[in-house]
Amino acid sequence: xxxxxxxxxxxxxxxxxxxxxxxxxxxxxxxxxxxxxxxxxxxxxxxxxxxxxxxxxxxxxxxxxxxxxxxxxxxxxxxxxxxxxxxxxxxxxxxxxxxxxxxxxxxxxxxxxxxxxxxxxxxxxxxxxxxxxxxxxxx
Amino acid sequence: xxxxxxxxxxxxxxxxxxxxxxxxxxxxxxxxxxxxxxxxxxxxxxxxxxxxxxxxxxxxxxxxxxxxxxxxxxxxxxxxxxxxxxxxxxxxxxxxxxxxxxxxxxxxxxxxxxxxxxxxxxxxxxxxxxxxxxxxxxxxxxxxxxxxxxxxxxxxxxxxxxxxxxxxxxxxxxxxxxxxxxxxxxxxxxxxxxxxxxxxxxxxxxxxxxxxxxxxxxxxxxxxxxxxxxxxxxxxxxxxxxxxxxxxxxxxxxxxxxxxxxxxxxxxxxxxxxxxxxxxxx
Numbered sequence: 429x430x431x432x433x434x435x436x437x438x439x440x441x442x443x444x445x446x447x448x449x450x451x452x453x454x455x456x457x458x459x460x461x462x463x464x465x466x467x468x469x470x471x472x473x474x475x476x477x478x479x480x481x482x483x484x485x486x487x488x489x490x491x492x493x494x495x496x497x498x499x500x501x502x503x504x505x506x507x508x509x510x511x512x513x514x515x516x517x518x519x520x521x522x523x524x525x526x527x528x529x530x531x532x533x534x535x536x537x538x539x540x541x542x543x544x545x546x547x548x549x550x551x552x553x554x555x556x557x558x559x560x561x562x563x564x565x566x567x
Numbered sequence: 568x569x570x571x572x573x574x575x576x577x578x579x580x581x582x583x584x585x586x587x588x589x590x591x592x593x594x595x596x597x598x599x600x601x602x603x604x605x606x607x608x609x610x611x612x613x614x615x616x617x618x619x620x621x622x623x624x625x626x627x628x629x630x631x632x633x634x635x636x637x638x639x640x641x642x643x644x645x646x647x648x649x650x651x652x653x654x655x656x657x658x659x660x661x662x663x664x665x666x667x668x669x670x671x672x673x674x675x676x677x678x679x680x681x682x683x684x685x686x687x688x689x690x691x692x693x694x695x696x697x698x699x700x701x702x703x704x705x706x707x708x709x710x711x712x713x714x715x716x717x718x719x720x721x722x723x724x725x726x727x728x729x730x731x732x733x734x735x736x737x738x739x740x741x742x743x744x745x746x747x748x749x750x751x752x753x754x755x756x757x758x759x760x761x762x763x764x765x766x767x768x769x770x771x772x773x774x775x776x777x778x779x780x781x782x783x784x785x786x787x788x789x790x791x792x793x794x795x796x797x798x799x800x801x802x803x804x805x806x807x808x809x810x811x812x813x814x815x816x817x818x819x820x821x822x823x824x825x826x827x828x829x830x831x832x833x834x835x836x837x838x839x840x841x842x843x844x845x846x847x848x849x
Contacts, residue, residue, distance in 0.1 A: 459782070460768060531747065531796060531797050552720060554623050554626035
């Protein structure tokens with residue numbers, strides 16, 4: 429059975445942008461969603477550097493892994509995506525964070541974009557849209 | 568009394584066996600290809616192209632042909648021809664049973680008449696039960712969206728079958744619901760048995776059952792409800808409504824969610840992955 433993969437640092441890219449396989453920190457409280465997204469990311473040419481179940485883990489793993497990109501769910505327990513976004517951007521204003529949401533209210537999404545998120549994706553994830561959005565965020 | 572697929576109706580009446588039901592379902596599925604499957608068979612699309620369109624369908628909730636046109640993968644004339652071919656080749660479930668020699672024409676006709684009468688009565692009871700309810704719009708919206716999303720997300724049809732009371736829900740042990748608070752608070756949930764939950768999660772994740780443990784199955788159910796709620800919110804609520812969303816709740820039993828009948832509904836749904844209960848409330 430697939431347990432939570434990558435619960436901690438899997439690789440340290442040193443934050444090098446535009447690597448051959450850009451690294452992604454995947455943050456969502458749903459193991460099912462992380463499983464699905466990880467497969468889609470790998471098939472699209474990304475490398476999943478780590479997985480976080482809530483905003484607190486997301487902030488901690490970002491500091492450790494320094495991934496090229498962060499895919500961050502908006503609605504999570506304990507510490508939601510908006511707070512995690514603020515923490516990550518405070519530590520690294522150049523962080524490339526893409527918001528992921530099925531339930532994000534329009535004003536929440538707008539606020540995240542104003543805070544500095546690069547883009548957002550709606551669930552269920554369209555792999556092609558995800559690849560396009562993530563590669564645009566890298567540019 | 569509940570709205571049922573014909574196969575389920577016949578099986579429950581002892582006209583066909585479960586094995587005959589499965590065999591007929593498989594034969595019908597093979598003879599009723601999805602538009603994408605047909606396009607691949609005819610060499611108009613590669614499998615990878617059809618998969619791309621299906622992925623977009625899941626996210627956008629639009630028709631295969633419309634997306635294929637937009638992506639420039641098919642011409643309008645090709646889409647039209649595919650739709651004609653799809654309709655021409657389509658076999659009804661009863662036709663398949665006749666071909667397989669499971670039932671004769673006379674018996675089929677009398678069972679179809681009984682099924683129709685049963686369906687009409689059940690549908691009427693469902694409509695009456697929902698129509699006068701304060702949450703009728705939400706319930707009908709959720710049913711309609713489920714009907715659209717299930718084929719795209721889970722490769723399964725689903726349809727509303729009846730209304731249940733809180734007392735009926737003990738047999739549906741696994742429940743996931745998503746709640747929003749704010750100007751128009753509401754919740755959407757699904758309750759089901761373990762087999763249906765496993766089937767739904769495996770369909771959602773496109774994985775074999777051996778790779779899905781109980782925790783992942785329940786988590787997957789929560790994510791399916793999450794997606795459904797997202798569509799309900801976007802279709803039912805105004806764009807500028809203020810609300811706060813919560814992560815899926817996998818612990819609250821269905822009976823507790825719909826204890827207040829004036830503020831909630833439990834809708835029995837049939838699907839090819841198994842029966843489940845759609846829960847709506849405010």
